[in-house]
Structure formats: C-alpha cells, structure tokens
Amino acid sequence: MTSESVDVLVVGAGISGIDAGYHLQTYCPGKSYAILEARDDLGGTWDLFRYPGIRSDSDMHTLGFSFRPWKEAKAIADGPSIKKYLRDTARDYGIDKHIRYQHRVTGAAWDSETARWTIHAERGPEREPVTFSANFLFMCSGYYRYDEGFTPQFEGRESFEGQIIHPQHWPEDLAYKGKRVIVIGSGATAVTLIPEMAKDAAHVTMLQRSPTYMVSRPAEDKVANGLRKVLPSKLAYGLTRWKNVLWGMYFYNKTRTNPQGVNQWVLDRVKALLPEGYDMAHFTPSYNVWDQRLCLVPDDDLFEAIRHGSADVVTGQIERFTEKGILLKDGRELAADIIVTATGLNVQLLSGASFSVDGQPVDLARTMTYKAMMFEGVPNLATSFGYTNASWTLKADLTCMYVARLLNHMERTGTQIATPVLDDPEVEEQPWLSFTSGYVQRALEHLPKQGSKRPWRVHQNYALDMLDLKFGKVDDGAMTFRKAGTPARAAAPELIAAE
Known part of the structure; x- marks a missing residue:
C-alpha cells in the first residue's frame, strides 16, 4: 500500500476541484495539495455527460471562474467548450500537475492527536488500495453518483424491442437518425436533448409526468460581447458577471415576494413561443417558479422544434412499456424505436465515502452544516456545494476562498x-434544501441539516454568502480552534453512525 502526505487533499477534479486548486496555490502558497479524481480525466459533469446537445443551464459569465474570463461569444456554452475551458484553466495555472487520476476515495479517518486525516482510496481498474495523509480534507466531488443515474422501475421494460438509454451512460454509436424517440422527463437534460435529437430523428416526444417552468434566452449575451470590444477582458467579464448575478438575485427575490405574478410572466413568454392554440397545460406546473430548478431554453430551440412539428410534449402517467413503445394510464400508446430515460440523478453526499473522527464513525447526514460547507463536530473537513437557484461556480468560488x-x-x-x-440552543433544525424536485426529495434523509440562524443557515444568496465567506470573521464563535494533540469534544451520540 502506497501513501502520500500533503497539507490539503482535494477530492474531485471538476469545477470545484479546479477552483480549489487555484485558491490554494494563490492564497496559501506555502501549503502543499493534491487532487484525487476517480475518473481518468478532469471536468466532472462536463467529462461524464456525452449526450447530444449537452450544454450549460447557467451562463458562462457566472458558471466560469471569477479569476478566468470566459471569452467566447456564446454565453450558454456546449459541453465540449466548457470541458476545454476547464482543461485550459487547469493547464495554464499548473493545477493539472496536482491531479491524481483514477483514485476513488472510499473513506477518511481523523486523528486529533496528529491533526491529520488518513484518506483511503482505490487506484486504477485493479482498485489497488492507497492512502493519503492530510491536515485538511476538501471534498469537491459534486452531489450525485457518477456510476448510476436514477431510473424508476418501469413495468414491462424487458418487453420493449427498441433501445433504452439513460443520458448518464450515452453510447457513442447510438444511431437515432430517422427513428422515433421518446424522452421521459422534462428537466434540464430532456430540454437539452430533445431539440438536438429532433434535427435528425423522425420525431421526438417529451413524455412528462408533470410540467416544468421554462425560460428562453439568447445563447449569446450581447452586452458581454459589446463590453469585451471596448474594455479589457477581465473588466468586461467582471461587469457581466455582476450584471447576471444581480439580475438572478432580483428575479429569484420576485419569485418569493410575488410568485403568482412571476409564474404568469414566465407562462406568457412560453405561450408566445408555441404554436397558436397549443395546450399550455403541458407548460403550467403546479408549483411556483424556483420551487424547482428553472429550465433554460437557449435561442428558443425546444419551442422551435415544437413549432416545426419535429417534437411534441405529452403529459401523462406511464402504465407500462410495451413491445413498440409506452402505454399510458389514460389508454394512449406512444410508439418509439428509442426510449431515453432522462429521469434524474441519484444524489450522493461526499462521494459516498465513510468518515470517522478519533475512532468513532460519523454519519454526516445527522449533522448540521456550518455555512453550508462544513459539519458540526467534524474537524478540518469542507465540501463545495453550489447554488440551486444560480450557477454552481458562484458558490464554489466563495467556498474555496473561505477554505483559504x-x-x-x-x-x-x-x-x-x-x-x-453548535452551542446555540435557539438554532432549530431544518432540511438542508427546500427544493421540491424529485431528486432532492428522494435524498433528504441522506443529507445533512441546516439551522434556522447564521452561521448554520443555507442562504442560496450570493450577496449574503459573500459577506459571510469572503468578508466575515473566521473566528466567529461557532468555529473553534485548537492545536494538535488537544482532545476533541466527544461527538454527540446522535452524530455517531450506526454500526
């Protein structure tokens, strides 16, 4: 068994991991660090997903890093362009030299006597056991399982004579030209896939159990492209970033203060993009805007496919799969050659690794999060988790800055x-995320909690997080500091994992 020792160990070489590498070497130049990546390349989500049309659902002026301007014309970028941006960033800043590929973390044990984590990992296809030692452990591995997407149990699945594909495992050689395709789902993946597949497929149907709110916007940001012509790229990027951040915060706030007005505003704009007389029931959810993630439709592409007749939307409950397609509970049968189950993700906290503190296993799902990034009673462990109502990288940037x-x-x-x-008896326990999306609701019991007061509250607000993480006091009373060898307070019984 081999071992390596560093000051900071980062897990994951996607957006958050690359961000962490930059902040560590820039603001903590005396600290050594390594990044463990389970896959054989960097990029995280942008390396995993290979389905047609894969793109961002946030603009690249906020999904991009604060320290590296996005210079391309399209603000809503495709997957390969995002992967290139991440690869170029890692190369240009020398972050790639710190990445250890094909290292999957399985567990970590903290020892207060030495003030170090011992991290256990499996290396390569042979799963060779390796260990790492670090004073600080920074988990940047995202929030879902890479090896398995979520697929409900569909009765009769084995009887379908065509192909069934999950977007998380898209085959490179899938031939869908001239084929009839059903995409089950109405989230970001489905909204991305359908207009792209509709260019070549005979027809594509989006089969949804319930509607999702959608907004259309140009793929190019004219303001950003205009500013870049007259200002230095970094200044133009910064101004565009703040423009988009402030607009996003304003819009989200309106959904909380005037939900019915915002709902109608969104629906009116969708209606204007659909064929006259199109049944708006397919685009009218039962919840309010931003109770679930809003789907972005760049350049009206989904609505254009519907207008042209190459795609349509069906709302209904699945009874079972048949030999030729899908039978709905209302008796309708949809024919298909290919069925795509864009049915969501399996949420997974901190790579599914196990953790212990001074010999006691700890169940992080029973803890309360500190500033949405650390865990009560757990030393020197942070995680990067992006916003649900804005781009992932905005929160990752602030989290990485705070760790530094x-x-x-x-x-x-x-x-x-x-x-x-946590010593404040007035802090009440609340669910970590308030989203009503299926993937969140399925995972709530496996996620940590948040508190009713700062610093235990999850804000989902960039301005408040900036005040807390970038400018707030580090020694705030809730964060305690001690030297190696000093005994830790015994973990509360409710935090200890069941054997």
Missing part, C-alpha cells in the same frame, strides 16, 4: 484544528 482564509487563520494563530461547534 480558514487555513491562513490557523497558520497565523499556530492552530492546526478547526471545528464548527
């Missing part, structure tokens, strides 16, 4: 251990 500030504070004070401690 925390490490520097420990360096200045001669302490090696930082642990969030």
Whole structure:
C-alpha cells in the first residue's frame, strides 16, 4: 500500500476541484495539495455527460471562474467548450500537475492527536488500495453518483424491442437518425436533448409526468460581447458577471415576494413561443417558479422544434412499456424505436465515502452544516456545494476562498484544528434544501441539516454568502480552534453512525 502526505487533499477534479486548486496555490502558497479524481480525466459533469446537445443551464459569465474570463461569444456554452475551458484553466495555472487520476476515495479517518486525516482510496481498474495523509480534507466531488443515474422501475421494460438509454451512460454509436424517440422527463437534460435529437430523428416526444417552468434566452449575451470590444477582458467579464448575478438575485427575490405574478410572466413568454392554440397545460406546473430548478431554453430551440412539428410534449402517467413503445394510464400508446430515460440523478453526499473522527464513525447526514460547507463536530473537513437557484461556480468560488482564509487563520494563530461547534440552543433544525424536485426529495434523509440562524443557515444568496465567506470573521464563535494533540469534544451520540 502506497501513501502520500500533503497539507490539503482535494477530492474531485471538476469545477470545484479546479477552483480549489487555484485558491490554494494563490492564497496559501506555502501549503502543499493534491487532487484525487476517480475518473481518468478532469471536468466532472462536463467529462461524464456525452449526450447530444449537452450544454450549460447557467451562463458562462457566472458558471466560469471569477479569476478566468470566459471569452467566447456564446454565453450558454456546449459541453465540449466548457470541458476545454476547464482543461485550459487547469493547464495554464499548473493545477493539472496536482491531479491524481483514477483514485476513488472510499473513506477518511481523523486523528486529533496528529491533526491529520488518513484518506483511503482505490487506484486504477485493479482498485489497488492507497492512502493519503492530510491536515485538511476538501471534498469537491459534486452531489450525485457518477456510476448510476436514477431510473424508476418501469413495468414491462424487458418487453420493449427498441433501445433504452439513460443520458448518464450515452453510447457513442447510438444511431437515432430517422427513428422515433421518446424522452421521459422534462428537466434540464430532456430540454437539452430533445431539440438536438429532433434535427435528425423522425420525431421526438417529451413524455412528462408533470410540467416544468421554462425560460428562453439568447445563447449569446450581447452586452458581454459589446463590453469585451471596448474594455479589457477581465473588466468586461467582471461587469457581466455582476450584471447576471444581480439580475438572478432580483428575479429569484420576485419569485418569493410575488410568485403568482412571476409564474404568469414566465407562462406568457412560453405561450408566445408555441404554436397558436397549443395546450399550455403541458407548460403550467403546479408549483411556483424556483420551487424547482428553472429550465433554460437557449435561442428558443425546444419551442422551435415544437413549432416545426419535429417534437411534441405529452403529459401523462406511464402504465407500462410495451413491445413498440409506452402505454399510458389514460389508454394512449406512444410508439418509439428509442426510449431515453432522462429521469434524474441519484444524489450522493461526499462521494459516498465513510468518515470517522478519533475512532468513532460519523454519519454526516445527522449533522448540521456550518455555512453550508462544513459539519458540526467534524474537524478540518469542507465540501463545495453550489447554488440551486444560480450557477454552481458562484458558490464554489466563495467556498474555496473561505477554505483559504480558514487555513491562513490557523497558520497565523499556530492552530492546526478547526471545528464548527453548535452551542446555540435557539438554532432549530431544518432540511438542508427546500427544493421540491424529485431528486432532492428522494435524498433528504441522506443529507445533512441546516439551522434556522447564521452561521448554520443555507442562504442560496450570493450577496449574503459573500459577506459571510469572503468578508466575515473566521473566528466567529461557532468555529473553534485548537492545536494538535488537544482532545476533541466527544461527538454527540446522535452524530455517531450506526454500526
């Protein structure tokens, strides 16, 4: 068994992991770090998903890094362009030299005596056991399982004579030209896939159990492209980033203060893009805007496919699969040669790894999160988790900045251990995420909790998080500091994982 020792170990080489590498080497230049990546390439989501039309559902001026301007004309970028941006960033800043590929983390054990984590991983296809030692562990591995997407149990699935594909495992050689395709789902994946497949397929049907709110916007940001012509790229990028952040915050706030007005505003714009007389029931959800993630339709492409007749939307419950397609509970049968189950993700916290603190296994799902990134009673462990109502990278940037500030504070004070401690009896436990989306609701019991007051509250607000993470006090009373060898407070019984 081989072993490597670093100051900070980062897990995951996607957006968050690359962001972490930049912040560590820029703001903590004296700290050594390594990045463990389970796959054989960087990019995370943007390396995993290969389905037709894969693209961002956030603009690249907020999905891009704060330190590296996005210079392409299209603000809503395709997957390969995003992957190139990430690869170029890792190369240009030398972050790629710190990545260890094909290293899947399985567990981590904290020891207060030495103030270090021992991280267990499996390397390569042979799953060779390897260990790493680090003072600080930064989990940047995303929020869902890469090896398995979510697919409900469909009766009669084995009787279907065509192909059944999950977008998370898209075959490179899938031939769908001239074929009839049903895409089950109405989330971001379905909305991306359908207009792209409709260019070549005989017909594509979006089969949804219930509607999703959708908004259309140009793929290119004219303001951003105009600013870049007259201003230095970094300044133009920064101004565009703040323009989009402020607009997003304003729009989200309106959905909370005037939900019915915003609902109608969104629906009116969808109606204007559909064929006259089209049944708006297919686009009118039962919830309010931003109770679930809003789907982005760049350049009206989905609505254009519907107008041209190459795609349509069917709302109904699936009774079972048949030899030739799908039978709905209302008796309708939809014919298909290919069925795509764009039915969602399986949420997975911190790569599914196990954790222990001073010999006691800890169930992180029973903890309360500190500033939505650390866990009560667990030393020197942080995770990067993006916004549900804005781009992932906005929160990743702030989280990485806070980790750098925390490490520097420990360096200045001669302490090696930082642990969030919940001592406020007035803090009430609440679900970590308030989203009503299926993938969130299925996972709530496996996710940590949030508190009713700062710093235990999850804001979903960039401005508030900036005040807390970039400018707020590190030594705020809830974050405790001590030296190596100092005994930790015993973990509360409710935090200890069941054997």
